[in-house]
Amino acid sequence: MSKGKRLLIVSNRLPYQLENTEGEFRFHMSSGGLVSALKSYMESSGGSYSQMLWFGNADFNAKEWKAAAEQQPEKASGIKPIFIPKTLKEKHYSGFSNSTLWPHFHYFPTFTKYDHEDFKAYHKVNELFAKSIVAEYQEGDVIWVHDYQLLLLPQMLRRKLPNATIGFFLHIPFPSFEIFRMLPREWREQILQGMLGADLVGFHTNDYVLHFQKSVRMLLGYESKRRIIQTEDRPIRSDLFPISIDYHLFNKSYDKPEVRKIRREMKNLMPGVKTIFSVDRLDYTKGIPNRLIGFERFLEQNPEWHEKVTFNLVVVPSRDVIKRYSENKRRLDELVGKINGRFGKMGWQPVVYQYRSLDFDELCASYTGCDVALITPVRDGMNLVSKEFLASRKDQKGVLILSEMAGSAAELGEAILINPTDLDEIATGIKRALTLPIMVQSRNMEIMQERIRTYDVQMWAHDFMTQLNQIKTLQENRKIREVGPQVKTEIQNAYANAKKRMFFLDYDGTLMPFQQQPHMARPNERVLHVLENLTADPKNIVTVISGRDKGTLSEWLGHLPINLVTEHGAAKRLKGEDWKMTEKIFNPEWRQEIHHQMKLVTHRCAKSFIEEKSFALAWHYRNADKDLGFLRSRELIDSLYRVINNNMPLQVIDGNKVVEVRMTGVDKGSAALELYETHRADFVLTIGDDRTDEDMFRALNSVAYTIKVGTENTEAKYYFTHIAEVLPFFENLIN
Numbered sequence: 001m002s003k004g005k006r007l008l009i010v011s012n013r014l015p016y017q018l019e020n021t022e023g024e025f026r027f028h029m030s031s032g033g034l035v036s037a038l039k040s041y042m043e044s045s046g047g048s049y050s051q052m053l054w055f056g057n058a059d060f061n062a063k064e065w066k067a068a069a070e071q072q073p074e075k076a077s078g079i080k081p082i083f084i085p086k087t088l089k090e091k092h093y094s095g096f097s098n099s100t101l102w103p104h105f106h107y108f109p110t111f112t113k114y115d116h117e118d119f120k121a122y123h124k125v126n127e128l129f130a131k132s133i134v135a136e137y138q139e140g141d142v143i144w145v146h147d148y149q150l151l152l153l154p155q156m157l158r159r160k161l162p163n164a165t166i167g168f169f170l171h172i173p174f175p176s177f178e179i180f181r182m183l184p185r186e187w188r189e190q191i192l193q194g195m196l197g198a199d200l201v202g203f204h205t206n207d208y209v210l211h212f213q214k215s216v217r218m219l220l221g222y223e224s225k226r227r228i229i230q231t232e233d234r235p236i237r238s239d240l241f242p243i244s245i246d247y248h249l250f251n252k253s254y255d256k257p258e259v260r261k262i263r264r265e266m267k268n269l270m271p272g273v274k275t276i277f278s279v280d281r282l283d284y285t286k287g288i289p290n291r292l293i294g295f296e297r298f299l300e301q302n303p304e305w306h307e308k309v310t311f312n313l314v315v316v317p318s319r320d321v322i323k324r325y326s327e328n329k330r331r332l333d334e335l336v337g338k339i340n341g342r343f344g345k346m347g348w349q350p351v352v353y354q355y356r357s358l359d360f361d362e363l364c365a366s367y368t369g370c371d372v373a374l375i376t377p378v379r380d381g382m383n384l385v386s387k388e389f390l391a392s393r394k395d396q397k398g399v400l401i402l403s404e405m406a407g408s409a410a411e412l413g414e415a416i417l418i419n420p421t422d423l424d425e426i427a428t429g430i431k432r433a434l435t436l437p438i439m440v441q442s443r444n445m446e447i448m449q450e451r452i453r454t455y456d457v458q459m460w461a462h463d464f465m466t467q468l469n470q471i472k473t474l475q476e477n478r479k480i481r482e483v484g485p486q487v488k489t490e491i492q493n494a495y496a497n498a499k500k501r502m503f504f505l506d507y508d509g510t511l512m513p514f515q516q517q518p519h520m521a522r523p524n525e526r527v528l529h530v531l532e533n534l535t536a537d538p539k540n541i542v543t544v545i546s547g548r549d550k551g552t553l554s555e556w557l558g559h560l561p562i563n564l565v566t567e568h569g570a571a572k573r574l575k576g577e578d579w580k581m582t583e584k585i586f587n588p589e590w591r592q593e594i595h596h597q598m599k600l601v602t603h604r605c606a607k608s609f610i611e612e613k614s615f616a617l618a619w620h621y622r623n624a625d626k627d628l629g630f631l632r633s634r635e636l637i638d639s640l641y642r643v644i645n646n647n648m649p650l651q652v653i654d655g656n657k658v659v660e661v662r663m664t665g666v667d668k669g670s671a672a673l674e675l676y677e678t679h680r681a682d683f684v685l686t687i688g689d690d691r692t693d694e695d696m697f698r699a700l701n702s703v704a705y706t707i708k709v710g711t712e713n714t715e716a717k718y719y720f721t722h723i724a725e726v727l728p729f730f731e732n733l734i735n
Helices: 033-044 062-071 086-105 116-136 153-160 185-195 206-220 247-253 257-269 288-301 323-343 360-369 384-392 423-434 438-454 457-481 485-497 525-536 550-557 588-603 626-643 668-679 691-700 723-734
Strands: 006-013 016-021 024-029 051-057 079-082 142-146 165-169 200-203 228-230 235-240 274-281 309-316 351-355 372-375 399-403 416-418 501-505 540-545 563-566 571-573 579-581 609-612 616-620 650-654 658-663 683-688 705-709 718-720
Touching (some): 006 116, 016 062, 024 062, 033 457, 051 116, 079 116, 086 116, 116 153, 116 185, 142 153, 142 457, 153 165, 185 206, 200 206, 206 235, 206 626, 235 457, 247 360, 247 384, 274 288, 274 423, 288 309, 372 384, 372 423, 384 438, 399 423, 399 438, 416 423, 485 683, 485 723, 501 668, 525 540, 563 668, 588 609, 588 626, 626 650, 650 691, 668 683, 683 691, 691 705, 705 723, 718 723
Parallel strands (some): 006 051, 051 079, 142 165, 274 372, 309 351, 372 399, 399 416, 501 540, 501 683, 540 563, 683 705
Antiparallel strands (some): 016 024, 228 235, 563 571, 571 579
């Protein structure tokens, strides 16, 4: 990013909280991984931007903010609090954000609250954020929106700021399609559209990216290719960026005098006793009850470890006004009491339980003083505690037990990975960790430390911003090739000045939208009117060149004075002449074998069907389940290549929701080039949507305006975003 741009960070929480002591205000850094990560990035990357502004929900009133800003202007600089009415804030945060989205995205659908008033409040708060940002926005600003409390915001900003650079990052899991689709239709569609308002949508893991792309495809119909989602107006990138920590901050803490002092005091309290450490917010997704029961099972199965190990459990208060959280707190209290009552002895307490926050020095002393870190969330977007523990261990000792359901498990394979719902596996993991040789501990620690040192929080943010810049460049390049006003004017001028003109037009997906069944795509009056008007000018030679069979196109378009080329060039009927067929023969034996392969896959893919043509066979899966259809198409292509041998002059075409087998050497490019060579027009326009049309684009690119319908990679010079642009383009051209 070039200097001069401002970075606008947007999150539900501001980086600071205010403490008011008799009218004197002090700023305290907010807790949470997001604030820590972004604050670290802002401090390290200040030179990349002329200014950084942070927008967030104010947990203080406007009067307090004014007084605090006057007392400590250097802290208040760049902070943009958004003041939200208390009732609205409650329904947004405790309501839809944390009683609907949080449990649902963490795979607790039975905990999901379905309250339409909460959703209205959520929508309204996102609107208040948008209003505040738009009022502050300057041309060239980069906007980076964060997390599940603001899923609707990117699209709201896009409507007001269509050319803005907007990134969005989700810090929690994105659930599988089967879970996500359980949300009411209005909510789920607005959430997806909201996220797609961004240019780049980031997630922690590849699974979350795939879940998001499938939900977008199934619910909104936008396809994804190579991480790019193509909407009606622009390409959007979705990718993984596993968030990390300030590695050196934690690594250097090992030698801090304050940390060493606390660590020494902790060791003196329990001499000769190994320590298991665990710290988490109070949340049912963290799997803390399972952790305790797993430890209890370890003590049951390994009495020789009694009085030799202590579980130091720290639970940080969070959202305890929400019923599920207060119930979780009571459950934890009961489990701790039960375990200590059952196994505790004079001078030994199996579980040391603290319900409070730890300051930085206490946290690092706990990380560096323990023998085992036990981190077992049932579901977690990333889990920075696991990375903080590893970074702090400058001595390269200690063992990490980590849930395979944490996002960080994808990076930390050298840890002891466990299933957080398997209590016996937790117990076994604890025993293994306590007995792991120091040499093995050090080797594993070194590998994982190198990984998180290399991809730290600065690299995470830099990676995201680099990809955001690249997708904006791609959008700008695509815009140059789009058939916009400038390109239309150029084509219209060339059309007006030409003495002879040729048009090569695909049919399905170009003149008419795809239908569930091929016979349903009969041309409507508007299409016929456009073709009639084109042919009314004696300078124009119009060719409809399609994969359709000759019988269908003869019935639909045979009355028009145009050329018809069917089955990709296998049959031709030039204006005023009879049909001419290619001399190539589709051997009946070949047809039988190909048909057999297609029939097998049709039985295994509901709503797919076979289309028989004179010189080709096509298997259509447009109506089938999208994932199943694609999977079966890959299987069919593999099986076709196995049965087609060197003696068969056949080719397999992987088209738009269709797999077609046709004769080698029969393609739209050859047919179109032959017609062009015959007439040699000084204006040529070629338009199509499918991979089969790429042959035509390649053959005529040097002499024609070639236009692709759709924004996939193409040989064409220009593109229409959508089929709806095609007929208006021709109507304007003719007029």
